[in-house]
Amino acid sequence: MHISVLALQSGPCNTGYEQRMEELSRDLDSALQQQSADLVVFPELMTVPYKSVTVDDTYFASAESSDGPTYQWLAEKAKFYQTALVGTIFEKTVSREQLYFYNTALIVNKNGEKVGQYRKTHIPKISLPTMRTDETYYFQAGSELPVFDLGAFRLGILICYDRSFPEAARALALQGADVIVIPSASSGLDRSEMWLQECAARARENHVYVIGVNRGGIESILDTDGSEINLHYYGKTCAFHPLGTPLTQALDDQPHQSLRVELDISEVQKTRQQIGFLQTYRPDLYEQYAPASEAELHRQRVRQSPVPRETEPSGFVR
Numbered sequence: 001m002h003i004s005v006l007a008l009q010s011g012p013c014n015t016g017y018e019q020r021m022e023e024l025s026r027d028l029d030s031a032l033q034q035q036s037a038d039l040v041v042f043p044e045l046m047t048v049p050y051k052s053v054t055v056d057d058t059y060f061a062s063a064e065s066s067d068g069p070t071y072q073w074l075a076e077k078a079k080f081y082q083t084a085l086v087g088t089i090f091e092k093t094v095s096r097e098q099l100y101f102y103n104t105a106l107i108v109n110k111n112g113e114k115v116g117q118y119r120k121t122h123i124p125k126i127s128l129p130t131m132r133t134d135e136t137y138y139f140q141a142g143s144e145l146p147v148f149d150l151g152a153f154r155l156g157i158l159i160c161y162d163r164s165f166p167e168a169a170r171a172l173a174l175q176g177a178d179v180i181v182i183p184s185a186s187s188g189l190d191r192s193e194m195w196l197q198e199c200a201a202r203a204r205e206n207h208v209y210v211i212g213v214n215r216g217g218i219e220s221i222l223d224t225d226g227s228e229i230n231l232h233y234y235g236k237t238c239a240f241h242p243l244g245t246p247l248t249q250a251l252d253d254q255p256h257q258s259l260r261v262e263l264d265i266s267e268v269q270k271t272r273q274q275i276g277f278l279q280t281y282r283p284d285l286y287e288q289y290a291p292a293s294e295a296e297l298h299r300q301r302v303r304q305s306p307v308p309r310e311t312e313p314s315g316f317v318r
Contacts, residue, residue, distance in 0.1 A: 011255025012219030204244025
């Protein structure tokens with residue numbers, strides 16, 4: 001089974017929502033009017049600027065529900081072009097009268113139906129000489145790593161920073177993912193080689209196709225003191241074979257480009273049979289070194305605590 005995947009390297013978001021959706025429409029329409037695709041993937045937080053380099057409480061006003069205007073736009077485009085779409089939003093939701101915010105990917109099938117959603121599970125707080133970000137100010141962490149059945153293949157999603165955690169990609173592969181897509185909003189030209197290396201490694205470690213989709217161009221963000229922060233997205237939208245080899249040359253750092261690749265899904269099982277990383281995987285060995293959760297530590301303390309008895313149960317034998 002062969003499928004065609006289109007990765008859209010959008011430009012920076014320096015406009016309001018309506019203008020941004022017009023830009024994304026132009027990118028999508030231009031690419032699909034030339035040639036159809038089975039799956040189209042947008043970058044991370046496609047509808048909003050990447051504000052996590054500063055603190056801006058007005059940013060929360062741009063959050064939307066998972067069935068809001070961006071989902072409606074995705075559903076309309078998916079039905080029109082008869083293609084599945086992975087779009088991304090700044091999500092807000094209410095649970096038990098509490099408001100929560102997530103960095104979320106929405107999966108829509110070719111009939112415009114929502115297949116599901118994935119909420120970014122690893123939320124970065126990074127301070128480097130060339131890059132700083134604190135997503136924890138804006139987003140809660142998701143708690144699931146789902147895989148989505150799109151008929152011809154099974155799809156897993158990681159969002160940006162998630163790619164740096166091999167366990168996350170492994171969890172998707174163990175659930176039968178054939179393709180992992182990684183929407184991203186990554187800046188800093190000095191970090192672009194690491195991005196390619198990590199995408200390649202996740203493909204080879206798990207014998208899956210990996211498609212990394214980033215923004216390109218320069219986005220301007222106002223800092224709390226009124227100064228301007230310029231985020232230079234390095235682009236490098238890329239695609240890797242289950243052996244970890246590139247399917248084609250990665251894009252450069254320019255905005256409004258697309259990368260199209262043809263995937264032979266049978267290569268996933270073929271590669272797994274040849275090398276067998278998943279067959280020789282030893283979770284029983286690794287899990288003993290993982291730090292126990294507080295709940296598990298409490299259970300261990302309870303199990304290990306002596307239980308005083310005032311009387312012996314009937315029939316008790318020492």
